[in-house]
Amino acid sequence: xxxxxxxxxxxxxxxxxxxxxxxxxxxxxxxxxxxxxxxxxxxxxxxxxxxxxxxxxxxxxxxxxxxxxxxxxxxxxxxxxxxxxxxxxxxxxxxxxxxxxxxxxxxxxxxxxxxxxxxxxxxxxxxxxxxxxxxxxxxxxxxxxxxxxxxxxxxxxxxxxxxxxxxxxxxxxxxxxxxxxxxxxxxxxxxxxxxxxxxxxxxxxxxxxxxxxxxxxxxxxxxxxxxxxxxxxxxxxxxxxx
Amino acid sequence: xxxxxxxxxxxxxxxxxxxxxxxxxxxxxxxxxxxxxxxxxxxxxxxxxxxxxxxxxxxxxxxxxxxxxxxxxxxxxxxxxxxxxxxxxxxxxxxxxxxxxxxxxxxxxxxxxxxxxxxxxxxxxxxxxxxxxxxxxxxxxxxxxxxxxxxxxxxxxxxxxxxxxxxxxxxxxxxxxxxxxxxxxxxxxxxxxxxxxxxxxxxxxxxxxxxxxxxxxxxxxx
Amino acid sequence: xxxxxxxxxxxxxxxxxxxxxxxxxxxxxxxxxxxxxxxxxxxxxxxxxxxxxxxxxxxxxxxxxxxxxxxxxxxxxxxxxxxxxxxxxxxxxxxxxxxxxxxxxxxxxxxxxxxxxxxxxxxxxxxxxxxxxxxxxxxxxxxxxxxxxxxxxxxxxxxxxxxxxxxxxxxxxxxxxxxxxxxxxxxxxxxxxxxxxxxxxxxxxxxxxxxxxxxxxxxx
Numbered sequence: 001x002x003x004x005x006x007x008x009x010x011x012x013x014x015x016x017x018x019x020x021x022x023x024x025x026x027x028x029x030x031x032x033x034x035x036x037x038x039x040x041x042x043x044x045x046x047x048x049x050x051x052x053x054x055x056x057x058x059x060x061x062x063x064x065x066x067x068x069x070x071x072x073x074x075x076x077x078x079x080x081x082x083x084x085x086x087x088x089x090x091x092x093x094x095x096x097x098x099x100x101x102x103x104x105x106x107x108x109x110x111x112x113x114x115x116x117x118x119x120x121x122x123x124x125x126x127x128x129x130x131x132x133x134x135x136x137x138x139x140x141x142x143x144x145x146x147x148x149x150x151x152x153x154x155x156x157x158x159x160x161x162x163x164x165x166x167x168x169x170x171x172x173x174x175x176x177x178x179x180x181x182x183x184x185x186x187x188x189x190x191x192x193x194x195x196x197x198x199x200x201x202x203x204x205x206x207x208x209x210x211x212x213x214x215x216x217x218x219x220x221x222x223x224x225x226x227x228x229x230x231x232x233x234x235x236x237x238x239x240x241x242x
Numbered sequence: 243x244x245x246x247x248x249x250x251x252x253x254x255x256x257x258x259x260x261x262x263x264x265x266x267x268x269x270x271x272x273x274x275x276x277x278x279x280x281x282x283x284x285x286x287x288x289x290x291x292x293x294x295x296x297x298x299x300x301x302x303x304x305x306x307x308x309x310x311x312x313x314x315x316x317x318x319x320x321x322x323x324x325x326x327x328x329x330x331x332x333x334x335x336x337x338x339x340x341x342x343x344x345x346x347x348x349x350x351x352x353x354x355x356x357x358x359x360x361x362x363x364x365x366x367x368x369x370x371x372x373x374x375x376x377x378x379x380x381x382x383x384x385x386x387x388x389x390x391x392x393x394x395x396x397x398x399x400x401x402x403x404x405x406x407x408x409x410x411x412x413x414x415x416x417x418x419x420x421x422x423x424x425x426x427x428x429x430x431x432x433x434x435x436x437x438x439x440x441x442x443x444x445x446x447x448x449x450x451x452x453x454x455x456x457x458x459x460x461x462x463x464x
Numbered sequence: 465x466x467x468x469x470x471x472x473x474x475x476x477x478x479x480x481x482x483x484x485x486x487x488x489x490x491x492x493x494x495x496x497x498x499x500x501x502x503x504x505x506x507x508x509x510x511x512x513x514x515x516x517x518x519x520x521x522x523x524x525x526x527x528x529x530x531x532x533x534x535x536x537x538x539x540x541x542x543x544x545x546x547x548x549x550x551x552x553x554x555x556x557x558x559x560x561x562x563x564x565x566x567x568x569x570x571x572x573x574x575x576x577x578x579x580x581x582x583x584x585x586x587x588x589x590x591x592x593x594x595x596x597x598x599x600x601x602x603x604x605x606x607x608x609x610x611x612x613x614x615x616x617x618x619x620x621x622x623x624x625x626x627x628x629x630x631x632x633x634x635x636x637x638x639x640x641x642x643x644x645x646x647x648x649x650x651x652x653x654x655x656x657x658x659x660x661x662x663x664x665x666x667x668x669x670x671x672x673x674x675x676x677x678x679x680x681x682x683x684x
Contacts, residue, residue: 304666304669305658305662307665307669308619308661308662308665308666308669309623309658309661309662309665310623310624310625310626310627310637310661311623311626312626312627312629312637313626313637313640313654313657313658313661314658316637316640316641316644316650316654316657317650317651317654317655317658318650319650320644320648320650320651320653320654321649321650321651321654321655322650323648323650324648324649324650324651325651398528398529402530402531402532403531404531405531405532405533405534406531406533406627408533409533409630416531416533416534416537419534419537420537423537423541429537429538429541429542429545430541430542430545433534433537433538433541433542434538434542436534437526437530437534437538440529440530440531440534441525441526441529441530443529444525444528444529444530445525445529448529
């Protein structure tokens with residue numbers, strides 16, 4: 001579904017992605033973790049070309065993302081992206097946020113969009129908040145609306161860039177529950193996060209990145225109990241101890 | 243048109259243009275100094291506790307801001323004689339410019355003073371500084387950092403405003419263009435040359451504003 | 465003596481009102497045209513195309529760096545050399561529209577830049593076209609910053625319109641200038657002219673301040 005082949009990226013002089021080889025299959029849930037500056041956010045942002053790559057091949061759902069001529073719009077309609085800062089449209093209600101893209105990109109009628117929108121809002125547990133404005137919602141609720149906004153396009157892949165990092169601790173769970181439900185339904189997901197509990201429960205594989213490289217990648221039970229790399233051990237000891 | 247553009251005439255008139263360029267700089271400079279004086283006074287009146295002073299300053303500022311500069315210039319040019327006051331056009335012009343820009347500078351200063359976090363005032367009060375000491379060491383230096391860029395913006399406006407003085411027969415840059423038009427029937431050569439001189443002043447002030455913004459950012463703690 | 469002047473001034477009032485209408489006409493037409501062109505160029509200014517940005521940027525610098533009076537003279541005296549002969553009224557509209565479009569372009573560009581970058585990323589991530597992103601996500605939010613500055617700019621343009629009186633457009637400033645030749649009491653005549661401008665401009669300035677406060681409250 002997603003294939004990184006010899007991918008390199010630089011921000012000026014900084015080699016932010018260094019020879020990435022990665023494959024994510026359909027229906028797989030991949031968790032990416034690592035210290036800040038490791039390139040994990042950049043990695044996920046390359047998948048829908050929010051960041052372009054300079055070298056290598058990146059093939060997503062059969063389309064060549066590295067090729068400048070590829071029309072990203074069509075591909076982006078198949079990929080849902082959830083941001084750390086939610087990025088909900090403040091001048092629209094929750095329902096309007098969710099139905100904007102389906103109406104304008106998939107060109108479905110307003111009636112259909114509204115019923116689809118209400119369906120996803122129910123799914124994330126916010127059926128009663130469809131007419132609320134983002135400013136009236138808590139952080140956890142806003143992020144769930146953001147997930148609904150992604151889901152309403154019926155994407156094949158959902159990408160999450162540190163979805164709970166900007167939330168107060170008591171709201172992290174409500175978002176993780178929604179994400180776990182998605183994972184169990186078989187959605188292809190790439191999640192950048194520090195929430196190792198989530199990884200243990202629903203991830204098929206966990207990858208750790210540092211200085212632009214994928215240091216180690218393994219199924220959770222192996223990754224957590226038997227890490228092969230020293231850097232992985234160091235990182236795990238730091239985040240699991242608090 | 244470029245073939246018929248008469249560079250020789252411009253060369254011939256260049257001493258005159260340079261004289262007018264200097265005049266524009268001089269008028270703007272004096273106008274700016276006057277504006278700073280008027281503006282500081284008006285600002286002090288506006289932020290003083292006294293309702294009378296504050297309202298008086300307010301009336302002055304709002305009248306200036308709601309009427310065109312040209313009308314203000316004509317007001318003084320035609321109005322002062324009817325009061326029996328006979329002064330040169332230059333003085334009339336500079337007075338009008340000072341009073342006009344003074345109102346805007348008063349507002350710039352007011353915004354600058356009000357931008358200082360109240361916590362700073364409290365801290366300086368607690369350490370026992372007098373009103374003047376507070377102003378000198380705490381308020382003024384910080385207000386300066388915030389106000390220099392808009393002040394330079396107002397300086398640019400002032401230079402452009404000085405062009406209107408050509409309409410009351412003051413010899414400056416725009417008048418040079420008018421004279422080229424009336425004496426030699428060459429409006430293009432005349433006004434383009436004036437425009438170039440104005441642009442020189444504009445870009446100088448603009449880079450000064452950019453430079454000062456960079457230097458003063460260090461003052462503010464982020 | 466001045467009572468005599470006052471009576472004659474009051475008698476001239478209709479003349480002033482006509483002049484006021486001319487001021488309003490010149491301003492309104494230029495504001496409308498300037499707003500349309502300004503919005504168009506302001507949006508262009510924020511696109512990645514470097515050529516547009518440099519060209520528009522250069523034009524903005526020239527218009528902002530030279531006095532409006534010189535610009536009017538150029539339009540009125542120099543265009544005829546290119547074969548374009550304009551009467552005073554169209555020339556005034558042209559110059560004032562040009563001035564307005566320039567400043568409004570900058571206001572619009574600044575407003576668009578003030579929208580958080582994440583908004584654009586979220587919109588483009590869901591597959592919306594550039595135009596759709598602008599129309600549904602960016603512009604509605606940019607208007608919050610643009611609107612108060614826009615009204616403020618309208619006030620400035622109305623005041624700048626007084627300068628067109630020098631090429632013979634009979635706006636309220638020119639009426640004052642003509643009147644003071646017959647009624648040589650500058651304070652009264654231009655006091656009246658100033659008052660008329662005040663009546664138009666002051667409410668707009670208050671509106672601009674009100675909008676600014678209202679917009680600041682809305683954001684979180």
